[in-house]
Amino acid sequence: MPDTPFAWKLRLSKRAKRPRITINVYGDVVLVWPHTMSQRGISNMLQTHTAWVLKHLQAIGDKSKHSVVLPKQIYLPALTQTWLVKYEEGKGRLRTSKEQHTLTLIGNLEDKAALQGALRRWLKQQAKLYLNVCLAQTAAVMGLDYQSVSIRLQKKRWGSCSAKGNISLNAALLFLPDFLVQHVLTHELAHLKHLNHSKAFWAEVEKFEPEYKENRRLLKQYTKHVPAWLTEQL
Template sequence: MGIRYLEAKGHDSREETGVISFVDGSACSYRIIKSDRRTMALQVTKAGEVFVRLPRRLPFKAGHELVLKNRDWVFAQVEKIRIASEKKSAFHWTEGASVLLYGDCRLLHIKSDPKKKAFCVQDTKEGLVVSGPVSSYEENELEAAVKEAVKLWYRREARGYLESKAASWSAFMKVDYGKIAIRDQATRWGSCSARGNLNFNWRLVLLPEELADYVVVHELAHRLQMNHSPAFWEIVERELPDYRLRRRELRRYEGEVYQKY
């Protein structure tokens, strides 16, 4: 168990690759890339690729040693990405699937309604009911159409939901803001521009309400402190004394939410 060099290029080469093995018998390859930087860095991308960034002055051996030293961390990151990918592959936007809304699980029901030209989504006691021209689609096309219809419905639901929260919290915190945009952001839950415009991720509608409140309060606090200084966190804590707990819970949802939705 250790490192095997895949290739050792010439002295002036900027890249070298290797393979590291893990305690469970699995292995993964990695690339060492030299550039005009001052420090070493180890990175695992969202696709599960492993990179070592190395200053030109250091030998490739230093990069290999960095990977070996951090083998447990690399394994944990790669394994987390693999599990998330499997969950995403196992999930399908089909009848009976379980989807989130305000932190609760809803069953997805798909009903044929030939009279409708497009899919309509309703939140009912049964769950999320998607009705529309089912027979007009092939099986693989139907799933994609259902997914897009539900995501569009989520986004519309999120707008009214988050606009209402922003209005309530801004009045309570005595701050103002500009426009609100609901976005399909890959990694961020929200942001606040220098002009006071607020951006929110539509996926907040999937989460428990207290987590959406945390994101709204966080972004409104930037109207008083455009940074993450101690003064900023004092503002957040004044409004939400348990904000640390909410922040940890928000991170717990990230894997499922960003992979599935």
């Protein structure tokens, strides 16, 4: 079977006339395949639909805003990684184990708020590992020095920069594609030179990101890709 960046299950169907891929609100991806059809086409079907599946996995949180569900798969575009999330009933404090892009939460599965908290903490850890490196690299390219960086979970802001040069970044940046993460980092770092949105500030941004206007517009659209399990109360 082909190596896909998401988990899926095959269901052979007697009724289906042609193959299709379904994704439910929990992020279960099922390939429905007519049972009489040769399975040689499966690999091709999955490959040609990869972008479509990933887009849907990303949008799941958005669709389920009114009934927030805990995810079974988490796609992080910034890292081009998909994580499987497993939930196991267990006694004692909630534990997490991370292996090969599988996150296992072990604890009281009735306690949704605790599970959500664990997912948020995990995301922050992932964000810290990735964003610290990215920020250092981008700062070096721009020839700028910052004091410190902190990773937070914020509802409204992607990042901020203080007068003292402390940069704070939103862990939800991992739900953006890499070029938009760069866009946010460039913006916050440019504030080290100009703590405002003056012409001089935008000129500084433009030096390192000529297409910043277009990216700014895209960033607004991408806000809806942040899944509900991250931002909404369970």
